[in-house]
Amino acid sequence: MKNISTLLFVLLFALVGFLFYNQLSSKKASEHKDAQLDAQAHKINVAYVDIDSLEKNYQYFKDMQNAFEKKRDSIDKALNSDYNIIEREREEFLKKGNAITEIEAENFKIAYQQKIQNLENKKIQLSKDLESKQNLMMNEVLNRIESYMNEYNKNSHYSFVFGVMKGNMMFLHKDTACNITDDVLKGLNADYLKSAKK
Secondary structure, three states: EEEEEEEEEEEHHHHHHHHHHHHHHHHHHHHHHHHHHHHHHHHEEEEEEEEHHHHHHHHHHHHHHHHHHHHHHHHHHHHHHHHHHHHHHHHHHHHHHHHHOOHEEEEEEEEHHHHHHHHHHHHHHHHHHHHHHHHHHHHHHHHHHHHHHHEEEEEHOOOOEEEEEEOOOOOOOOOOEEEEEEEEHHHHHHHHHHHHHH
């Protein structure tokens, strides 16, 4: 009888040990499975857009760039015209030769220097204005791209979309399967054409 109770005790101890081991191992397996599911749920999807291609092919950017260049050319022409007028006045004054009195020469020199200084000040101010307009233009382009990318990503579910440029060492390797530039360009240009028709 003593042997049966010892045998039952050993069997019960073995059964409890087995159940404990089984419970522990299934909990670890469950935790491992949960960790895998969690990792998949938080999988980071990465893509990139080639900024050089955007600059060459995004019609809105090209239109803004052309408008900016026309404005810059117009300013350059206006400044050159003003400078040429001042120089013609100087040449006309010098044609008088010996008929110019010392007082006239001094007065002309002061007036000429003032006109040149005013022109330089105007050039500096116009350059600042132009730089400000260029920054606004770039912000507008970036805002459009960002807005489009937010809409685009509702279907794509990328965690990150990087912009890469030639010569930019941000990426040492890039998988061309992650290049979504053409798709983004098509959408950006289609979006711009819709807004341009309004």
